[in-house]
Amino acid sequence: xxxxxxLIPLVVTLPLLAATVIGLVGKWLPGxxxxxxxxxxxxxxxxxxxxxxxxxxxxxxxxxxxxxxxRADGFPVGIGWAVDSxxxxxxxxxxxxxxxxxxxxxxxxxxxxxxxxxxxxxxxxAMAGFVLSGDIFNMFVFFELLSxxxxxxxxxxxxxxxxxxxxFNFAVVNSIGAFLVVFGIGLLYGRTGxxxxxAIGDTLTSQGRHDGLVVAAFALIxxxxxVKSAVVPFHFWLADAYATAPVPVCALFSGVMLELGLYxxxxxxxxxxxxxxxxFDHPIRDVLLGVGAVTAIVGAVMCGMQRHLKRLLxxxxxAHGGCFLMGIALLDPDALAGAGVYxxxxxxxxxxxxxxxxxxxxxxxxxxxxxxxGLGRRLRLAAVAWFVAALALAGPPFLGVxxxxxxxxxxxxxxxxxxxxxxxxxxxxxxxxAIVRAGLRVFxxxxxxxxxxxxxxxxxxxxxxxxxxxxxxYGVTLALAAxxxxxxxxxxxxxxxxxxxHTFTDHVGYVHAVLLHxxxxxxxxxxxxxxxxxxVWSLVTLGGTFALGFGSVYRDRLxxxxxxxxxxxxxxxxxxxxxxxxxxxxxxxxxxxxxxxxFVVAIR
Amino acid sequence: MTILPxxxxxxxxxxxxxxxxxxxxxxxxxxxxxVCQSATYVLLLAxxxxxHGTAPVFGDIPTSRTVVDPIVQALTLTDIVVAVAVSxxxxxxALKVYEKKGSLDPRDMAEMKG
Numbered sequence: 001x002x003x004x005x006x007l008i009p010l011v012v013t014l015p016l017l018a019a020t021v022i023g024l025v026g027k028w029l030p031g032x033x034x035x036x037x038x039x040x041x042x043x044x045x046x047x048x049x050x051x052x053x054x055x056x057x058x059x060x061x062x063x064x065x066x067x068x069x070x071r072a073d074g075f076p077v078g079i080g081w082a083v084d085s086x087x088x089x090x091x092x093x094x095x096x097x098x099x100x101x102x103x104x105x106x107x108x109x110x111x112x113x114x115x116x117x118x119x120x121x122x123x124x125x126a127m128a129g130f131v132l133s134g135d136i137f138n139m140f141v142f143f144e145l146l147s148x149x150x151x152x153x154x155x156x157x158x159x160x161x162x163x164x165x166x167x168f169n170f171a172v173v174n175s176i177g178a179f180l181v182v183f184g185i186g187l188l189y190g191r192t193g194x195x196x197x198x199a200i201g202d203t204l205t206s207q208g209r210h211d212g213l214v215v216a217a218f219a220l221i222x223x224x225x226x227v228k229s230a231v232v233p234f235h236f237w238l239a240d241a242y243a244t245a246p247v248p249v250c251a252l253f254s255g256v257m258l259e260l261g262l263y264x265x266x267x268x269x270x271x272x273x274x275x276x277x278x279x280f281d282h283p284i285r286d287v288l289l290g291v292g293a294v295t296a297i298v299g300a301v302m303c304g305m306q307r308h309l310k311r312l313l314x315x316x317x318x319a320h321g322g323c324f325l326m327g328i329a330l331l332d333p334d335a336l337a338g339a340g341v342y343x344x345x346x347x348x349x350x351x352x353x354x355x356x357x358x359x360x361x362x363x364x365x366x367x368x369x370x371x372x373x374g375l376g377r378r379l380r381l382a383a384v385a386w387f388v389a390a391l392a393l394a395g396p397p398f399l400g401v402x403x404x405x406x407x408x409x410x411x412x413x414x415x416x417x418x419x420x421x422x423x424x425x426x427x428x429x430x431x432x433x434a435i436v437r438a439g440l441r442v443f444x445x446x447x448x449x450x451x452x453x454x455x456x457x458x459x460x461x462x463x464x465x466x467x468x469x470x471x472x473x474y475g476v477t478l479a480l481a482a483x484x485x486x487x488x489x490x491x492x493x494x495x496x497x498x499x500x501x502h503t504f505t506d507h508v509g510y511v512h513a514v515l516l517h518x519x520x521x522x523x524x525x526x527x528x529x530x531x532x533x534x535x536v537w538s539l540v541t542l543g544g545t546f547a548l549g550f551g552s553v554y555r556d557r558l559x560x561x562x563x564x565x566x567x568x569x570x571x572x573x574x575x576x577x578x579x580x581x582x583x584x585x586x587x588x589x590x591x592x593x594x595x596x597x598x599f600v601v602a603i604r
Numbered sequence: 605m606t607i608l609p610x611x612x613x614x615x616x617x618x619x620x621x622x623x624x625x626x627x628x629x630x631x632x633x634x635x636x637x638x639v640c641q642s643a644t645y646v647l648l649l650a651x652x653x654x655x656h657g658t659a660p661v662f663g664d665i666p667t668s669r670t671v672v673d674p675i676v677q678a679l680t681l682t683d684i685v686v687a688v689a690v691s692x693x694x695x696x697x698a699l700k701v702y703e704k705k706g707s708l709d710p711r712d713m714a715e716m717k718g
Binding site for chain 2: 176585
């Protein structure tokens with residue numbers, strides 16, 4: 001057990017240490033030295049994280065840095081990490097995807113790369129640290145480390161104006177989100193005198209007050225982290241950043257970074273606020289469900305208007321982010337388990353889709369749906385990966401995102417929110433339909449070359465590589481696409497996720513495990529059966545997705561008044577996404593005021 | 605305990621936000637982000653303030669003396685380190701935009717929209 005505990009920090013310190021060393025000596029490393037070291041460090045950390053997942057089981061492992069364990073009365077003196085199976089699984093997922101993207105970058109990134117490897121390792125390590133930490137300020141520090149690495153990675157292609165715009169907007173909006181979090185942390189510390197999640201939660205519960213200060217802290221921390229997860233109206237930065245960051249970076253952003261903000265919201269709600277605000281779960285659920293639904297719908301609609309493939313995938317990520325938020329917002333262990341399984345399948349599929357964009361960039365040198373019309377015909381394997389990943393996102397029965405969707409729908413139905421299933425289906429059909437449409441045009445040359453509804457974007461102008469070596473890139477991409485489809489069918493995954501979610505949402509169990517080193521009681525064996533209703537919803541979604549995809553390649557043939565009317569109806573939404581940082585921050589302020597205001601009204 | 609420092613923190617934050625929303629200059633925006641961040645320092649230090657407290661360095665004072673909370677000072681220091689990194693990055697990007705476009709106006713930088 002002791003050996004097990006000392007393994008916990010290694011998951012994070014190993015890649016950080018590797019990043020430092022590569023940063024120092026990278027200049028003198030021969031050829032692929034930096035890449036090899038980066039892949040090695042990431043893969044080792046990923047293996048350690050997988051071991052951690054297996055060994056954690058139903059336990060919550062507390063690790064105290066420097067051996068500063070809590071005093072006998074439970075007062076935490078030191079900084080502690082608390083690892084449960086969801087945290088460990090998330091860290092493992094981050095590090096596996098980091099390894100995959102670094103392997104992919106081996107051939108993808110051409111110019112001097114050791115600083116890129118350094119930034120990627122810092123980014124991945126910070127994400128892993130963020131999910132393992134059990135201390136709110138420690139979480140904030142990792143949050144900033146991962147954010148600053150992400151800003152720098154977005155601006156990596158510094159010669160392009162788009163990359164500068166994306167990174168600048170990303171940095172400003174996310175920094176303000178982080179300040180909201182600091183404000184919230186400050187208020188919590190002022191009230192409780194503690195920074196450990198379990199200890200804050202314990203103190204808040206025993207104080208038993210839910211006055212303005214607690215509500216303000218909850219609203220500030222939640223809104224701050226929702227900025228990172230690009231929830232409407234905090235989402236504007238995301239499309240700019242994703243459209244311009246290098247492809248492997250986008251893949252990580254989309255697969256895990258957005259989800260990290262939602263993880264923080266869930267983790268902090270259940271460890272810190274569940275005791276004090278638990279009796280207000282109904283209004284909190286309504287507010288967060290509403291925000292999630294709006295996000296899912298806006299993301300799906302915006303998705304249909306994109307011809308820049310990376311931007312299209314970015315809006316699809318926003319739509320799915322809204323769905324994840326709805327899964328968390330139900331404040332129900334089964335729905336949370338659904339969100340977790342959903343994140344796995346979506347992450348793998350999105351990474352594969354971004355990697356296909358990268359293959360298009362190195363072979364043809366473009367990611368514009370209209371300019372690429374039919375040019376992808378010779379890239380058969382890329383087409384396979386694209387459509388397999390799209391299929392996984394559509395969630396056919398028992399494959400891809402199906403399990404996640406079904407768990408969320410069942411829980412929503414039980415809680416009386418029948419419309420959640422409708423929003424999930426709408427978001428999936430809208431966003432995945434657009435992915436299918438783009439795939440049909442690019443890889444099959446199907447439909448019309450003209451499409452007046454699509455937003456024109458400035459082109460990225462990378463030179464395609466002269467003799468691109470695609471073997472490795474295809475291998476990683478196809479493996480991830482296949483995994484995204486298969487993960488939904490893993491036997492026992494849903495049951496295991498439900499058990500983990502029960503441990504995750506057990507406020508008292510968490511507090512006792514961290515502060516008193518008690519083993520939390522094992523959750524009841526998770527049981528879940530597919531209902532006919534979820535299969536029906538799945539078939540509706542699948543049919544709708546492909547019908548929309550096949551239909552919209554011909555949408556220019558709709559009667560003129562119809563296309564013009566659609567364009568006019570969507571124009572205000574398009575205009576709101578102005579690319580102006582001032583507008584984005586104004587939206588952020590307004591969104592925080594509205595969401596915070598709703599919490600204040602709801603909780604009293 | 606007076607509420608004034610907390611109001612001041614909110615005021616500084618709002619001033620910084622106003623600057624970012626209305627700004628027409630990238631360097632000005634970077635500075636406004638720092639202003640916003642300063643609000644968090646004021647808040648943290650206000651939380652740690654103790655009446656008649658002195659600096660929490662016990663080398664030359666009796667341990668019975670009232671001191672201000674050292675934890676929030678550590679948090680503030682960490683916060684400052686983060687701010688330096690973010691400012692450096694924002695200014696570097698502003699410089700690159702100026703090299704490319706000959707302008708620091710964020711309106712000239714925004715190429716992607718919709």
